[in-house]
Structure formats: C-alpha cells, structure tokens
Amino acid sequence: MKKNLFIACCLCSAHGLMAQTENANSLIRDVDGRLGVGNYTTSTFDSRYEGIKGSPLFISEWISGQMAFVDGKVFNDMPLKYNAHTKELLMKRPSGDSLIVFPYQVLSFTINDPVTKANFTFKRYPKSQTSKYDMRDVYFLVLYEGKTSLLKLVSKTLKKADFKDPYSNNVRFDTYEDANEYYLLKADGNMVKVKRSKKSVLDVLSDKEVAIKALLEQEKIELKSERELVRVVAKYDAI
Known part of the structure; x- marks a missing residue:
C-alpha cells in the first residue's frame, strides 16, 4: 500500500447523509489514490497472456448494507463491497468514486444480498486471543453466534499464470481462488482454527469429545x- 495515499471520507448516501462526515480523515481513504505515482516498470507484451479470471470480491456488485462503528454510530443503506483478497471494506459515495473504510473504526458491517435474500454479517474481534497471528483488524463472516461462535475468514488468493517455463502447466491467465478458513471463538476469548473434518472438530471440541463423536x-x-x-x-453449545 503506497504511503502517499489521499485520506478522505464521506459517510453519506444518496438519501441525504451528507451531514455524517465528521472525523472523516481517520475513517476512509481514496481507493483510486492507492495506485499512486512513480516507480514505474516496463515489460515486453506477451500475447499469450489472457488476463485475470475470477474476482477478488466477496460479491462483485455494489450491495446495500450497514456499518456499525466503534463510537456507536450506525450507517444504513450504504453501497458496500468486501475485497476478500486485500481484506478491505469498500464504500461507494454518491459521486460514484470508491472509498476504503479503515478497519479499526468498524465493529461490524452487513451486506444484504438482494438475489439470495441472505444477510452476511462480518465482525471484528479485537479482544480475541489466537496463537496464529494478530487478528485485530480482520473481518470474519459470522456463520453461527452463541456461547461459541463459528467464524469464516473469507479469503482469496491470486494464482499467477504459468506458461513461460518449458515445464509449465500452460495456464495463460491469473486466477483468484478461494482460500477460506474457519475459526471457533470460545467463551473465554480463545480463537482456534477448525477444519471441516472429524479429526479437527473433535480436537477443537475435545472437552465434549464423547458427546460430539x-x-x-x-x-x-x-x-x-x-x-x-x-x-x-450449536450442539456443542447446547450440551
């Protein structure tokens, strides 16, 4: 991420939310400004390259949603996207440009999919404890919430084209691929990774292993x- 980003914010919608722009500089930065200037590189054009397939976004279209901020403010009917590759929340302003919302200001956001009628709620858990890495600024999709919560780290990786080497796979395009992970957030605040396998589930829920098995x-x-x-x-919580 370039350091010379233009910091901006406009927490508003087409429905007259222009007044909700206080403390904007600490909330959002301009997406287009991320491109920056300078440090240009050049390369010869290879006609065999076919571009990028797939999308880095959780849902490609702009979808109406809600954002809840750490200061207690809630903004409704905001056009949102979530970039699963960069782990960034994007917001569209009435002027048509896109903004990145700084994660440390957001508690949660919800995307309301008009096609499936599903509501996808993403939350941050800044007080969680995990041995893997610092998760304070990472959004998790909430699959189940109770005494124990089941969370999904929605993620996408970019797999580069592979066709130039004599022993390559002759793949002529970059591809965004799903790289999702699942976590359990227990009542004591510990967050542990879990896989969709019997062994992993029994290991993570070992305190009630007999009943779960x-x-x-x-x-x-x-x-x-x-x-x-x-x-x-859910059954684990009920035991």
Whole structure:
C-alpha cells in the first residue's frame, strides 16, 4: 500500500447523509489514490497472456448494507463491497468514486444480498486471543453466534499464470481462488482454527469429545458443508 495515499471520507448516501462526515480523515481513504505515482516498470507484451479470471470480491456488485462503528454510530443503506483478497471494506459515495473504510473504526458491517435474500454479517474481534497471528483488524463472516461462535475468514488468493517455463502447466491467465478458513471463538476469548473434518472438530471440541463423536455417528454428519459444521457447534453449545 503506497504511503502517499489521499485520506478522505464521506459517510453519506444518496438519501441525504451528507451531514455524517465528521472525523472523516481517520475513517476512509481514496481507493483510486492507492495506485499512486512513480516507480514505474516496463515489460515486453506477451500475447499469450489472457488476463485475470475470477474476482477478488466477496460479491462483485455494489450491495446495500450497514456499518456499525466503534463510537456507536450506525450507517444504513450504504453501497458496500468486501475485497476478500486485500481484506478491505469498500464504500461507494454518491459521486460514484470508491472509498476504503479503515478497519479499526468498524465493529461490524452487513451486506444484504438482494438475489439470495441472505444477510452476511462480518465482525471484528479485537479482544480475541489466537496463537496464529494478530487478528485485530480482520473481518470474519459470522456463520453461527452463541456461547461459541463459528467464524469464516473469507479469503482469496491470486494464482499467477504459468506458461513461460518449458515445464509449465500452460495456464495463460491469473486466477483468484478461494482460500477460506474457519475459526471457533470460545467463551473465554480463545480463537482456534477448525477444519471441516472429524479429526479437527473433535480436537477443537475435545472437552465434549464423547458427546460430539456420538452426534457425528448417530446423525451421520460428514462435515462436508458449512451447514453441518454449524449444526455441530450449536450442539456443542447446547450440551
């Protein structure tokens, strides 16, 4: 990320939210400004390259949503996107340009998908404890929330084209690929990674291993879907 970004903010919508722009400089920065200037590089054009396939975004279209800030303010009907590759929340202003909302100012945001009618709520957990890395500024998609919460780290990686080497796979385009991870946030604040596998689930929920193992066997849960993982965590909470 370039240091010479232009800091800006306009927490407003087409419905007359122009008055909600106080303390803007600390909230949002200009997306277009991220490109910066200088440090240009050049390369010869290779006609075999076919560009990029896929999208870095959670949902490609601008979708109406809500943002809840750490100071208690809530903004509704905001056009939002979430970049799963850079882990950045984007907001569209009435003027048509896009802005990046600084994560340390946001507690949560919700995207309301008009196609599936589903509401996707993302939250930050700045007080969580994890041995993997610092998660304070990372948004998690909430799949289940209770005494124990099941969270999804929505992520995408960019796989580069591979066609120039004599032993390459002849893939002539870059591709955005899903690289999602799942975490359990327990009542004591510990956040641990969990996979959709019997071994991983039993390891993470080892304090109630006998009951969870019986559940998996009796109900023939194979943990092939997120819905099944949610069922197991909800049952864990209920035991």
